Amino acid sequence: xxxxxxxxxxxxxxxxxxxxxxxxxxxxxxxxxxxxxxxxxxxxxxxxxxxxxxxxxxxxxxxxxxxxxxxxxxxxxxxxxxxxxxxxxxxxxxxxxxxxxxxxxxxxxxxxxxxxxxxxxxxxxxxxxxxxxxxxxxxxxxxxxxxxxxxxxxxxxxxxxxxxxxxxxxxxxxxxxxxxxxxxxxxxxxxxxxxxxxxxxxxxxxxxxxxxxxxxxxxxxxxxxxxxxxxxxxxxxxxxxxxxxxxxxxxxxxxxxxxxxxxxxxxxxxxxxxxxxxxxxxxxxxxxxxxxxxxxxxxxxxxxxxxxxxxxxxxxxxxxxxxxxxxxxxxxxxxxxxxxxxxxxxxxxxxxxxxxxxxxxx
Amino acid sequence: xxxxxxxxxxxxxxxxxxxxxxxxxxxxxxxxxxxxxxxxxxxxxxxxxxxxxxxxxxxxxxxxxxxxxxxxxxxxxxxxxxxxxxxxxxxxxxxxxxxxxxxxxxxxxxxxxxxxxxxxxxxxxxxxxxxxxxxxxxxxxxxxxxxxxxxxxxxxxxxxxxxxxxxxxxxxxxxxxxxxxxxxxxxxxxxxxxxxxxxxxxxxxxxxxxxxxxxxxxxxxxxxxxxxxxxxxxxxxxxxxxxxxxxxxxxxxxxxxxxxxxxxxxxxxxxxxxxxxxxxxxxxxxxxxxxxxxxxxxxxxxxxxxxxxxxxxxxxxxxxxxxxxxxxxxxxxxxxxxxxxxxxxxxxxxxxxxxxxxxxxx
Numbered sequence: 126x127x128x129x130x131x132x133x134x135x136x137x138x139x140x141x142x143x144x145x146x147x148x149x150x151x152x153x154x155x156x157x158x159x160x161x162x163x164x165x166x167x168x169x170x171x172x173x174x175x176x177x178x179x180x181x182x183x184x185x186x187x188x189x190x191x192x193x194x195x196x197x198x199x200x201x202x203x204x205x206x207x208x209x210x211x212x213x214x215x216x217x218x219x220x221x222x223x224x225x226x227x228x229x230x231x232x233x234x235x236x237x238x239x240x241x242x243x244x245x246x247x248x249x250x251x252x253x254x255x256x257x258x259x260x261x262x263x264x265x266x267x268x269x270x271x272x273x274x275x276x277x278x279x280x281x282x283x284x285x286x287x288x289x290x291x292x293x294x295x296x297x298x299x300x301x302x303x304x305x306x307x308x309x310x311x312x313x314x315x316x317x318x319x320x321x322x323x324x325x326x327x328x329x330x331x332x333x334x335x336x337x338x339x340x341x342x343x344x345x346x347x348x349x350x351x352x353x354x355x356x357x358x359x360x361x362x363x364x365x366x367x368x369x370x371x372x373x374x375x376x377x378x379x380x381x382x383x384x385x386x387x388x389x390x391x392x393x394x395x396x397x398x399x400x401x402x403x404x405x406x407x408x409x410x411x412x413x414x415x416x417x418x419x420x421x422x423x424x425x426x427x428x429x430x431x432x433x434x435x436x437x438x439x440x441x442x443x444x445x446x447x448x449x450x451x452x453x454x455x456x457x458x459x460x461x462x463x464x465x466x467x468x469x470x471x472x473x474x475x476x477x478x479x480x481x482x483x484x485x486x487x
Numbered sequence: 488x489x490x491x492x493x494x495x496x497x498x499x500x501x502x503x504x505x506x507x508x509x510x511x512x513x514x515x516x517x518x519x520x521x522x523x524x525x526x527x528x529x530x531x532x533x534x535x536x537x538x539x540x541x542x543x544x545x546x547x548x549x550x551x552x553x554x555x556x557x558x559x560x561x562x563x564x565x566x567x568x569x570x571x572x573x574x575x576x577x578x579x580x581x582x583x584x585x586x587x588x589x590x591x592x593x594x595x596x597x598x599x600x601x602x603x604x605x606x607x608x609x610x611x612x613x614x615x616x617x618x619x620x621x622x623x624x625x626x627x628x629x630x631x632x633x634x635x636x637x638x639x640x641x642x643x644x645x646x647x648x649x650x651x652x653x654x655x656x657x658x659x660x661x662x663x664x665x666x667x668x669x670x671x672x673x674x675x676x677x678x679x680x681x682x683x684x685x686x687x688x689x690x691x692x693x694x695x696x697x698x699x700x701x702x703x704x705x706x707x708x709x710x711x712x713x714x715x716x717x718x719x720x721x722x723x724x725x726x727x728x729x730x731x732x733x734x735x736x737x738x739x740x741x742x743x744x745x746x747x748x749x750x751x752x753x754x755x756x757x758x759x760x761x762x763x764x765x766x767x768x769x770x771x772x773x774x775x776x777x778x779x780x781x782x783x784x785x786x787x788x789x790x791x792x793x794x795x796x797x798x799x800x801x802x803x804x805x806x807x808x809x810x811x812x813x814x815x816x817x818x819x820x821x822x823x824x825x826x827x828x829x830x831x832x833x834x835x836x837x838x839x840x841x842x843x844x845x846x847x848x849x
Contacts, residue, residue: 146524146527154490159493161493164688201567204725205563208712239709326526327731328727350566368500369690454531
C-alpha cells in the first residue's frame, strides 16, 4: 500500500478512512485558502463557524435527526457524559433506571449514583455480559427521569438488537462504539451520545444529540461546561471547542455520505461481521461467547481457551499486519473492532490468518 | 510563502510553528512506521504510551517542573478548570481567594462560588482591568484553601509582572495565554493550568500541573473525570485522552527545545512586544490603555478611539494578510496576539501596516 498501512483492529481510537486522513494532511498548512491551518483558526471566525455548522448539518442529515433535537460537540468522552446525563436530567423524581450490560454501562450506573437514585433495571453480569436483557426483563420505574443503556458493548462484543420501549420516560443511549454504523430511529431516544474515537473522528470530541425539551432542567451548581442548555445555546462554543476533532467529524461524514450513507454502512458492516462470525463458528479453535442474536457488528470477540495461544495469536497477527486484536485488558482473549473504516479486505485477511493459525496450532 | 500563509494574530486557537504542522501532516497517514495515523492509534498501545510520556517529559524539562508535581493532559479547557480547581481543592476551610483581573478570572470566580466561599481578594474591574493589583492590594485570607489568579489576561492584554506571595496557601494560576512564553518558577505555584490553543497545541487539550500533595482531597461525588488524583494515577488516561492534541504538544515542545527553550522565547517575545508597544506609544492614532508595567507580552491591545476606524483597520489589515486583529467581542478595538509561533516578521509587517494606516487616516 502507498503508505504501508496496517489493518488496525483497535477498539478506539481506531481506523479512519484513508481519504479523510489524506485530506486532513493536505489541508494542514492552509485550510482551503484561509492561509492557516484548521488547528490555528479562531473558533469565532466565519470560516470556522462554517466548519462547525457543516458538521452539525451532516450529523442531522446522515442520522436523519428529526426536528426538535440539538447536536452538540463536547469534550470529555463518554466518561464525562456518565456525569453530565444525571446532572442534566436527574432532576424530576431524582431517579433513573440503568441497564448494565458491560463495563461502560456499569461505570455510567456507578457515576449516576453520585447525583441521585440509580435503579438497576436489569443486568447481564451474572452471565458475564454475554447477552442483552429482553424487554420483559427490564424492571422499569414509571417515575424515572430517564432510562440509560449502552447500545453496543465494546468490551464484551454485544449489542442491543432492539430499542427498548420506555414509554414516556426518555431513553438515553451511549452509542460510542456503534454510532453511524447503521440507521437508527433517533426519535426513540431522549439523548444519544458517542465518544468520537471509534466511528467518527480522532479522540477528544463527543457527539451528543439531545431532545430540546430535555434541556434547561439541569441541577444548579453543575460546571458551566456541563450544562447541555448552555452548550446548545452557544452552538457548542460556550468555550473553545475541540476544533480539529469537529472538523474531522465533518470530513468523516462527508466520506460517509459519498459512500452511500448509513444504509450502505449497515450492509457492509453486517457482511464484514458475518465473515468473521462464520469463521469463528466454523472453527474448532476459536469461539465467541455472546448469544448469537446479541452479537455486536462492530466488536467481534473470540478466544482460543488458552491464554498462551491467545497471546501467540495476537503477536503473530501483529507481525502479519493485523494489529490491536488483543481483547480488553479486563477480559483477555481477542477482539477485532471492525468499524466503518475497516475495509472488507482487512476482515478477509484476518479470517485467512485465523484459518492458517488454526491449522498450525491444531 | 510556500503555502501562502497569512500572519494570524488570533487570540486562540492561534498560530502554530509551520514545521510542526508540516510534521503532523507528513505523519498523518503513517506515524513513524506504525502503519497507522496517530489519530487512529489505541491510547493503550506501547507506541502511544511513548507519545504521552514524551509529552509529559518535555513539559517537565522545558518548564523545569520540580519533583513533586504531576503533569496532566485533560479536556474541557480552562473553563472546565474553573470548576475542577474548587472541586479538587476547596475542601479544607471551603473557601478560596480570587483575584479578578479580567473576564476569565471573573468567570473562574463566579464558577467557584458554586462549590464554596469564593472571596474577592482584589479586582481591577473599576479601572476597566487596565492593571494588575499590587501585592499590598491583595486581601488574602489566611485560612483560604488556595488563591486563584489569571497570569495573563488575553482579552484586556495585561499580565502579572510578579508572582504574588501567598504564604503557605497554594497559588493556582490560569496560564492559558502565557504558558511556555517565558520561564516561570513552578515551585511558587500549587496548580498551573492552560488551555493548549494559544501556545501549546490545537484546542481540545488542557495542560494541568498539580503539586502532588494537593491531590486526593477532592470533594466526594464530583465527576470521575474531574478528579486530579484519578487522572494522575492513570497518567491522564483514566478514559481516552485527546490523543492528537497531546501528540501536538510534544511536537511543539520539541520545536521549542530546538529553538532554545523558554529563555530564548522570553527574549524573542519581549522584543516582538516592544516593537508593537513602541509603535503604539509613538502613534497619534493608536493607544493602549494598559498600565505600562502590566502590559501583556502575548496579547497587545490597541484602539483608535473610533469604532469605525477600528473596523476599517481590521478589514484592511486582513486584506493585507494580517488576520484576526479584531479585539474580543466584549471590548472591541484591536488585539494582536503574538504567541511563540508568531514570527518577528509578522509583527514588523503589522507595525508597518499601522504606520501606513495612520498616514492614510490622519
